[in-house]
Amino acid sequence: MIIAFIFILVGIIFMIGTLIYTRKKNNLQEVKPIDKSNIKKGKKTLSNLWGIDGFNNQVITINKNQHSIIIELESIEYSLLHDGEKANVDRELISIAQMLKFPIQFLEVKKQIEIGDMLEEIKISTINANDNVKEYANQIIAHLEKLQEDQNLFERKNYMVISSFNNRKVAESELKEFYQLLRYHLLNIKVSTRLLNDREIVELIYEQLHKGNKNKVADIEQKGGFELYVTDKTRKKD
Structure with missing residues (x-):
């Protein structure tokens, strides 16, 4: 800040x-206001909007x-x-x-943090892992799911x-x-x-x-x- x-x-x-x-x-030099007179005529693009x-x-x-x-x-x-x-x-x-x-x-x-994709990636990448890795992955997933419940996580x-x-x-x-x-x-x-x-x-x-x-x-x-x-x-x- x-x-x-x-x-x-x-x-x-x-x-x-x-x-x-x-x-x-x-x-x-000034930035001129957008002329919106042609918008109603038909095509709406990034330029005229x-x-x-x-x-x-x-x-x-x-x-x-x-x-x-x-x-x-x-x-x-x-x-x-x-x-x-x-x-x-x-x-x-x-x-x-x-x-x-x-x-x-x-x-x-x-911006609100979206971790849904991260959870899915962890699950997919540990499908064939050994038991120790899976247990650790499950702990991480559980922790992230708790964080996801917080709607004020930005x-x-x-x-x-x-x-x-x-x-x-x-x-x-x-x-x-x-x-x-x-x-x-x-x-x-x-x-x-x-x-x-x-x-x-x-x-x-x-x-x-x-x-x-x-x-x-x-x-x-x-x-x-x-x-x-x-x-x-x-x-x-x-």
């Missing part, structure tokens, strides 16, 4: 400074002019560090703040969204170059990072727009859910 707070504060200062500068230059133009090579394009990457950040328990470690973290965060040149956003996702994931308004090719190059530099600085304070791939970006967006929905993105995509098509209020009979 300390890291997120510092980044957010720096991001606000950066964006305010950028806003003042660009207004003076009369060259402020959400303003998402596509995902390619770990970059998401929104409203045709905003290109973003999404980075998963590992948490750090700042309060548990000793003074020397805290000083090192502070130095690295200051270095990161000084090199920021893109708009950034932070997202914290709280895991937290932290994400950083970094955006560029340059053309698509330039944006991808500079965003990924910046990510490598950011990754280096965060590794110095033992914070691992990971760049989300296209499928993970889709899943993250879907989960945030449909919280509590247990449908899987892969199943929705297979059934044509990303190209929802409506031609008439009344459905024709086969």
Whole structure:
């Protein structure tokens, strides 16, 4: 949370400074609202419903002019560090703040832990095991089943969204170059990072727009859910 707070504060200062500068230059780039006038005409897609133009090579394009990457950040328990470690973290965060040149956003996702697949995998993998292994596996399964009964069992994931308004090719190059530099600085304070791939970006967006929905993105995509098509209020009979 300390890291997120510092980044957010720096991001606000950066964006305010950028806003003042660009207004003076009369060259402020804005994300335009979605024109929904054509949605009622028929085809409903990711673009005209959400303003998402596509995902390619770990970059998401929104409203045709905003290109973003999404980075998963590992948490750090700042309060548990000793003074020397805290000083090192502070130095690295200051270095990161000084090199920021893109708009950034932070997202914290709280997701209920699903362990049903894990239980099934343990059962299948120990079918032919000896008695000692089976007994140990049964103990693990019993423990996990008790955990599963707790509906308030969640895991937290932290994400950083970094955006560029340059053309698509330039944006991808500079965003990924910046990510490598950011990754280096965060590794110095033992914070691992990971760049989300296209499928993970889709899943993250879907989960945030449909919280509590247990449908899987892969199943929705297979059934044509990303190209929802409506031609008439009344459905024709086969």
